[in-house]
Amino acid sequence: MTISCEQRCGTGRRRTPVLDLEKLSPSVWRLTLSSYEEDRNALSAAMREGLLQALGEVIAGGAKVVVLRGSHGVFSSGYRLDPDVMRPPTVMEDRARLVEVADFHRRFRQQPVITIAEIRGYCVAGGTDLMVASDIAVAADDATIAVPNVRGVGITLLLPLWSWLVGPQRAKLLALAGDPIRGDEAAQLGLVAASVPEPSLEERVLALAERIALVPQELLDVVKQSLNVAWDGAGMATAVHRAAELDALSHASQPVVDFWADVDAVGIRGAVRARDGRFAGTRTLDLLKVSAEPDSGSPAPAV
Numbered sequence: 001m002t003i004s005c006e007q008r009c010g011t012g013r014r015r016t017p018v019l020d021l022e023k024l025s026p027s028v029w030r031l032t033l034s035s036y037e038e039d040r041n042a043l044s045a046a047m048r049e050g051l052l053q054a055l056g057e058v059i060a061g062g063a064k065v066v067v068l069r070g071s072h073g074v075f076s077s078g079y080r081l082d083p084d085v086m087r088p089p090t091v092m093e094d095r096a097r098l099v100e101v102a103d104f105h106r107r108f109r110q111q112p113v114i115t116i117a118e119i120r121g122y123c124v125a126g127g128t129d130l131m132v133a134s135d136i137a138v139a140a141d142d143a144t145i146a147v148p149n150v151r152g153v154g155i156t157l158l159l160p161l162w163s164w165l166v167g168p169q170r171a172k173l174l175a176l177a178g179d180p181i182r183g184d185e186a187a188q189l190g191l192v193a194a195s196v197p198e199p200s201l202e203e204r205v206l207a208l209a210e211r212i213a214l215v216p217q218e219l220l221d222v223v224k225q226s227l228n229v230a231w232d233g234a235g236m237a238t239a240v241h242r243a244a245e246l247d248a249l250s251h252a253s254q255p256v257v258d259f260w261a262d263v264d265a266v267g268i269r270g271a272v273r274a275r276d277g278r279f280a281g282t283r284t285l286d287l288l289k290v291s292a293e294p295d296s297g298s299p300a301p302a303v
Contacts (some may be wrong), residue, residue: 024206044079128158173284
C-alpha cells in the first residue's frame with residue numbers, strides 16, 4: 001500500500017507518494033519513507049502528514065509494532081530545505097510553523113503502537129528528530145548520524161533531548177560542530193539503542209519487532225506510556241517548544257540569512273559545500289580519540 005500526500009512542486013502542488021506500507025505479519029507492519037527521488041526521504045509537511053495517516057491505518061489493522069525505515073538505503077535527509085517554507089515573512093510565523101512540527105513529534109510519539117526506527121545510510125538534521133521520537137532506534141554500524149544544519153540553517157527540535165540520552169557535555173560534543181558519527185558510535189554513546197552490521201540490520205530489526213509483538217497490545221501501550229512519562233514529567237514538551245522558539249530566532253540571525261543568500265546565488269548544493277568545506281578532513285570524535293576507527297559512514301546529503 002502506498003500513501004500519497006499533497007507536496008509542493010515548483011510553483012504548484014501535486015499529490016506524490018511519500019510512504020509505502022507493508023504488513024509483515026499479523027502484528028508487525030513496516031513503513032518505508034519513499035520520497036528519495038523527490039527529496040531524499042525528507043521529513044516534509046507531506047511526509048509528516050503521511051506518517052500520521054499511515055500509523056492510524058496500521059493501528060486500525062491490528063499492528064502492535066511498526067518498523068520505520070527509508071528507501072534507497074537512506075533513512076532521511078531531514079526537514080525539506082524549501083526556501084518558501086523555511087523563510088516565513090516574520091519570526092512569529094516561523095515560530096508557529098515550527099510549533100506545528102513539534103506537535104507532529106508529540107503525536108507520533110504518543111501513538112499506541114511501538115515504533116522502531118531502522119537506521120541505514122544517513123540520518124541527518126531533522127531525520128534525527130524522527131529517530132529520537134521513535135520508541136527504539138537500531139542503526140547499521142556504518143550509518144551516518146549528524147546535525148550539520150547547526151552550521152548555517154538552525155537547530156533540530158528534539159536536539160535538547162540529546163542531553164538526556166547521552167549527557168549534556170557529550171550532547172554538546174556531538175552537536176556543536178555538526179560532525180557525523182557512525183551508527184556503532186551512536187550506540188556506544190546511547191544516542192540509539194543498538195547497532196548491528198548493515199547486512200543483518202533488516203533481519204535483526206524484524207526479529208526484535210516480532211519478539212516485542214508477543215506481548216499483548218494493551219500491555220505494550222502501558223509499558224510504553226509508563227516509560228514516556230519520565231520525559232513528559234521532566235519537561236519534554238517545554239524543552240521542544242523552547243527549541244522551536246530558539247530555532248525561529250536563529251533563522252533571523254545573520255549567519256542563517258547569509259546562508260539563504262548563498263542559496264539564492266549558487267543553489268542549495270553550492271551553499272552547503274561552501275558552508276561545510278572548512279569542516280572537511282576530520283571529526284570532533286577523531287580529534288579527541290573518542291573513537292579509535294576512522295570515519296567510514298555514508299556521505300551525508302545537503303542539509
